[in-house]
Amino acid sequence: MRITIDRDRCIGAGQCVLAAPAVFTQDDDGLVTLLPGHEDAAGDPGVRDVPMSCPVQAVALADD
Structure with a gap:
């Protein structure tokens, strides 16, 4: 799994x-x-919850 962070967002x-x-x-x-x-x-286990919990969707996950 790859984690992408949009720090501008x-x-x-x-x-x-x-x-x-x-x-x-x-x-x-x-x-x-x-x-x-x-x-x-x-x-x-908490990583999968992060994109939905972020109010501005600054974190994205991608399965490699």
């Missing part, structure tokens, strides 16, 4: 971090970013 709501805190974090500006080593996070 991100508004810093933090729903991605709540859904999958082992994969996502927020930077100093409050924008979503991946934690190191989680570019392929298919094993985290």
